[in-house]
Structure formats: C-alpha cells, structure tokens
Amino acid sequence: MTWRRHLVHAVPTQHTVPVADAVAEETELAELVRGARYVLLDFDGPICRLFAVRRAQDIARAQVEWLDRQGLGSILSETEREDPDPHTTLRLLAEQRRGSDLVVEMEKRLTAEELGAVGTAWPTPYADPLIRTWSAVGVRLAITTNNAPEAAGRYVENRGLSDCFHRHIYGRTQDLELLKPHPHCLHRALNAMGADPAAALMIGDATTDLVAAEAAGVPFLGYARSEHKEAALRSAGAKHVIDSLEPLLTVLRTRP
Numbered sequence: 001m002t003w004r005r006h007l008v009h010a011v012p013t014q015h016t017v018p019v020a021d022a023v024a025e026e027t028e029l030a031e032l033v034r035g036a037r038y039v040l041l042d043f044d045g046p047i048c049r050l051f052a053v054r055r056a057q058d059i060a061r062a063q064v065e066w067l068d069r070q071g072l073g074s075i076l077s078e079t080e081r082e083d084p085d086p087h088t089t090l091r092l093l094a095e096q097r098r099g100s101d102l103v104v105e106m107e108k109r110l111t112a113e114e115l116g117a118v119g120t121a122w123p124t125p126y127a128d129p130l131i132r133t134w135s136a137v138g139v140r141l142a143i144t145t146n147n148a149p150e151a152a153g154r155y156v157e158n159r160g161l162s163d164c165f166h167r168h169i170y171g172r173t174q175d176l177e178l179l180k181p182h183p184h185c186l187h188r189a190l191n192a193m194g195a196d197p198a199a200a201l202m203i204g205d206a207t208t209d210l211v212a213a214e215a216a217g218v219p220f221l222g223y224a225r226s227e228h229k230e231a232a233l234r235s236a237g238a239k240h241v242i243d244s245l246e247p248l249l250t251v252l253r254t255r256p
C-alpha cells in the first residue's frame with residue numbers, strides 16, 4: 001500500500017516529513033477508515049466535481065450581478081465580491097433578508113443550476129468503487145451536503161449508486177441558516193441512521209465540512225484536490241487530509 005504518496009502532509013515538502021511521523025499518520029488514517037461504521041460524504045468534491053463544465057465561481061458571479069440588479073450588492077464585502085461562493089452568497093442574503101421572496105428566488109436559481117450540472121459532473125476518481133465497497137462491507141452511507149438534495153439524489157441515481165445510500169441524502173433545506181458549517185445535515189443523517197457520532201466519519205473538502213463535523217462530534221477526513229484546498233483545511237485544524245480516495249479503497253480491500 002502506498003499511503004505516503006496520497007497523504008498530504010502539513011509540511012509542503014513531503015520528503016522533509018520524518019518517516020516515523022508519516023508512518024504514524026498512515027496508521028491513524030487506516031484506523032480512522034476501518035473504525036467508521038457510518039460514513040457521511042460531502043457531495044461536491046468527495047463524490048463528484050459538480051460544476052466541471054460551468055464553474056461554481058461563474059454561478060457565484062452571476063448571483064453577484066443578480067444581487068446588484070436587485071440593489072442589494074452592498075450585503076457582500078469586497079472579498080466576497082471578488083471571490084464569491086454560491087452558498088456563502090446565498091447564506092448572506094438569507095441573513096440579511098430573512099424569509100423574503102428574493103431569498104427563495106436565489107435558492108431556486110441555485111437549485112436549477114445544480115440540477116442542470118448533474119449531467120456533466122465529473123465523478124471523483126475512485127469515488128464510485130469506494131462507495132460500492134463501503135456499502136458491500138456493511139458500512140452505512142449518507143450524503144451530507146449544502147447542495148440541493150435533489151441534485152445529489154439524481155447524480156447517485158445516474159451512477160447506479162442509489163442503493164448504497166438508502167435515501168440517506170441530506171442537503172439544503174428552506175432554512176438557509178442551517179447550511180454547513182451548521183451541523184444540521186449531519187445531525188439529520190446521524191439521527192436517521194441511529195448512528196453514534198464517534199463511530200462515524202465525515203469526508204469533506206471544505207472548512208465548513210470540518211467545522212460541521214467537529215460540532216457534531218464526528219471524526220473528519222479532508223479530501224483536497226488542490227494545494228489551495230489542502231492549505232485551507234490544514235489551517236482550519238484538519239488532522240488528516242488526502243489528495244486521492246484510492247488509499248481508502250486499499251484499506252477496505254485489505255480489511256483484517
């Protein structure tokens with residue numbers, strides 16, 4: 001097994017990491033994976049790249065322009081305008097205009113974008129076999145996402161993975177204050193599966209996933225497909241970060 005290739009260490013130059021530390025991290029990670037009886041997966045990132053064709057940032061920019069047309073551009077800071085994120089923008093609008101039709105409309109537009117993107121989403125390498133293997137060895141799986149649950153449901157159906165999740169797909173609700181980092185969708189998944197948080201594992205690619213997992217008492221494994229994402233997860237306190245799902249599959253296939 002070649003864990004070390006896939007582990008993303010806190011120190012940028014991997015070869016400078018003491019071998020003993022790297023081995024200890026590999027062992028901890030294998031234990032984390034083998035100890036998980038429930039796995040909560042974020043959708044966009046660990047399962048697929050939803051906006052593979054039209055980038056999430058393009059959608060966020062369209063949201064900013066839409067807000068400007070509504071005369072509400074001032075709810076965003078300069079940073080949020082320059083590097084917008086669809087869910088952050090939606091949450092900010094929800095905070096500023098609680099219960100308004102504008103919030104409902106922006107959420108509907110985002111849901112339509114997400115549903116439209118399902119057909120062109122790129123599967124994350126090793127995600128499909130990993131999900132099937134986890135399901136086959138009796139681990140209960142759920143999706144805990146800030147995306148519309150309809151989009152995640154349609155994607156797993158298209159991939160023939162619906163049976164692996166047994167309808168445990170928990171996404172954005174009308175109450176946008178409950179988006180991650182709020183642990184609401186994790187709580188829903190844990191409650192529905194009757195899961196002890198300590199026996200679960202959350203895999204996510206954003207700091208909001210990490211914060212939500214910590215709030216729910218669920219161990220966290222970061223998946224970072226870029227150095228930028230890795231740095232964000234590490235600086236937020238993620239202990240384990242991988243840049244490929246392949247080693248997780250290897251651990252499951254070599255289960256004692």
Ligand SMILES: [Mg+2]
Pocket residue numbers: 042043044045046204205206
């Ligand atoms: Mg994500």
